[in-house]
Amino acid sequence: MASGVPLQKTKTAVKRISSEEGWLNMASENESSGSKAVSDAPAKASLVNDPRVRAIFYQALLLAGVVWFFIYIFGNLNANRASQNIRTGFDFFGNTSSFDIGFTLIDYDRSSTFLDVLIVGFLNTMLVAVIGIILATILGFALGIARLSSNWIVARLATILVETFRNIPLLLQMFFWYFGVLKLMPGVKQSLELPLFIVFNNRGIVTPAPILSDNFNTVWIALLITIVAAFFVTRWANARQDATGIRPPAARINAAMIIGVTGAVWLISGASLNWSIPVLIGFNYQNGIHIPPEFLALLWALTIYTAVFIAEIVRAGILAVPTGQSEAAKSLGLKEGDRLRQVIIPQALRVIVPPLTSQYLNLTKNSSLAVAIGYPELVSVFMGTSLNQTGQAVEVVAVTMLIYLTLSLTTSAFMNWYNARIALTER
Amino acid sequence: MTDTKQGSVAFVRSEMVPDAPPPTSTQGVIGWLRVNMFSSIGNSILTLLSLYVIYVAISGVYAFTVTNAIWEGTGGAACRVENVGACWPYIGNRLTFFIYGFYPDTEYWRPNLAFAIGGVLLFLLATPQIPGKVITGALFLIVYPVVTYFLIYGGSFTGLLQVPTEKWGGLMLTLVVAVTGIVASFPIGVVLALGRRSKMPLVRSVCVVFIELWRGVPLITVLFMASVMLPLFLPEGTNFDKLMRALVGVTLFTAAYTAEVVRGGLQAIPKGQFEAADALGLNYFQATMLITLPQALKIVIPGIVNNSISLFKDTTLVSIVGLVDLLGAVRAGTATGTWSAPTIPVTGYLFAAAVFWVFSFAMSRYSQYMERRLDTGHKS
Known part of the structure; x- marks a missing residue:
């Protein structure tokens, strides 16, 4: 019409x-x-002009198009796979991978299966993502607050850092740290010996590894219990404050409880903690924890790149709190720290959390760039090596994408819940 | 204070004492320093620490890029010395490779011309004071890609030497991927955004699934998918070159992000606009094209520019699937035998970083300018 x-x-x-x-x-x-x-039917419009009929027609058309599209590509896919002798299905997961992975969190060797490869890759991705998120949050908040500092030079310095790292591609930064810095570190024989027996060379960092006795579990349990108890103490303190206006010293009680009780349990149980110190034997350091340079370069680049974006989010969040709030807090006689903690940050968080979530997701997804420097994370070991070994592109790509998709959707679900919890409750 | 009193008491002044100058500690440079840099002990420590950091950073960078740098030489040998800084001859020597890749050097005028036209069109499109946005927009989104394709690729009726895409590279390839990604994803993104706001459940869910699928996965997996899976999805014998595959991946990926930005713009338009369009008797197509979309697109300009910045930076990922973009060219250069010296990688990456930084920073400034310009001062 x-x-x-x-x-x-x-x-x-x-x-x-x-x-x-x-x-x-x-x-x-x-x-x-x-x-x-x-004119023909005075009460009813013709079917062609009925929005519901049209909607059904358009959707049927779309459905037909989508169905045709999938039939078409899967038809081609089957024909191509048949002519190229590519196997189908997911039974390759049980096959032996027969390749090595340099950095694994679980037991893995050449005789492990492709399912193990997937798990190794996933765990490595999660490792770098979790540590990266923690570091980027700390650095990002620090930078964001520094940009708003009343100290002129601190604010300028933070601005320059943010503007520099924000506008350079992450992959380039990763290459810079990896090929330009970490790979140029001294060799094993000339390693830099840092305090606390940490060794730094072009093969990464070696740190002392804790050796825990078997009964150390009791200490962990004590720690866990006291942390849970601390949570309840804080709630009790909040309730007291709401009721009486006087806040019990919850932070001190908690610190005393966690350190005191856990320490006491440690002493009584007789659990021992020893350190395995890295020593140079032959051509490499033995003992200790080896952190490969790929991991360091990836973590460092991801942390800085994400932190500068978080800094901008934090700055915008703090600026979004009306000045009146801060003035009201001052006129109530709140100290600088209390003003930030009790008045500004809780309100700023409402603005900060949603974009912060997407930065966390970005960091997790960006960890896949590690394929370029050879850190064995999900994309690198599964979409790279495993795909080459099995040749089953469709299955491998689909599984990898599904994992990232699940991660994304879970994170956004969690953050939506959190966001709803801290949302403004209007009375 | 009458005259009689003044005259009668000898020790009372007859005129005002001139204003004393404010204390030196609150004005001028010293006052500024006290307020902005040394207002408390903590602040003074921070200031001194920052000054030290700045000193270390500047002296380090200066020593590396100027005093210790090598300025002349014809190979890596010149830079293989103790405590060497940046190796600039490497950049000078490989500059055309960084810009054009393997593009034949007699044909450099073609990409140059293409990007000059693009620059002019972009300037006309981006300057708010210049009228005729519809025409320049159409030129940029429809005519320009076609012209550029024939200009850079050549062959067929043009009479120009055909340059296969394997020979494209360097900054030229980076720009080709970025511009194609932005231009091609734009219409798809708009359609997806409209679809996501549709009242028809099936249309909406197809769009939501499409958008969330691409937004939920990293670009590198999309590029891998495009390079290994796309050929399997097409009829046997269809040959699809590497660049084309990457472009398809980049376009689909960017379209999902554009869709979310445009959706934000559509949501920001007051409901009254939609109702007014309905009340005028406009059908959906007319209401969208004449009333809602123009307003939505105007307010999402900063968002689109921000998207373009991330896409521009993300084009570096095509080097992982075997294309030689600017980063790939720098990286390929550092691996060759003639140019192997300890600081060559850093030099190359500094150069590439500077190029990327200039483009991205300019775009982000433009986006901030548009944001200020479009800010009417009243929200909702």
């Missing part, structure tokens, strides 16, 4: 609002076409 004619008319009408003619023309046009449709 929407032919070119009425459109043309409307355009002139909108362009020249003063010209009455255009409006009149359009109106008469509509009236005439409307009356034509109505």
